[in-house]
Amino acid sequence: AQKVTQAQTEISVVEKEDVTLDCVYETRDTTYYLFWYKQPPSGELVFLIRRNSFDEQNEISGRYSWNFQKSTSSFNFTITASQVVDSAVYFCALSNGPRALIFGKGTTLSVSS
């Protein structure tokens, strides 16, 4: 069965600290996609990144970086030099064939100044 586990329920850091959000997934599919979404306090869901199962290159976008490792079924998200505006709930999600995304339970990140 498809499953996404975000073991960290809540993380609190001080501004400028680096923080890594963990995501572990289970799937029997050989081709699949992994996603990260951000949900700020305003409540909307914002797409951050998509990664397919054939591309294990790490990706960096500004202060954000993602580490995809098939060997450990992990797709971790790192924020470098965190800022207060990074405070949000972050969801990792896994494609489920033609149906829909399966989401983890989310990690609440609080960044204090």
Added chain:
Amino acid sequence: NAGVTQTPKFRVLKTGQSMTLLCAQDMNHEYMYWYRQDPGMGLRLIHYSVGEGTTAKGEVPDGYNVSRLKKQNFLLGLESAAPSQTSVYFCASSYSAPGGKSPLHFGNGTRLTVT
């Protein structure tokens, strides 16, 4: 572009009442979805549609019905609301199935309280 629009934004129902949540998208997307978000549970799929006139059950479909009479609209109905249906409901759409390349585009959510 409006993207994905959900109406209403907030609603309070009494147990046993019925209501319909409307989702409209202007991106000509084939796929549409209804999720519910509950504290500590993440987002769980209620129903989804792979095209006009089609619907299918997701992870938590009981107590809900859906219809996709027009490509741009996806309606979620509660025939007899229960307190367990108190939640934030998100509609989403995508150009192709998420097993492909398309991310989901989400509406801003509807906060429903059933008393």
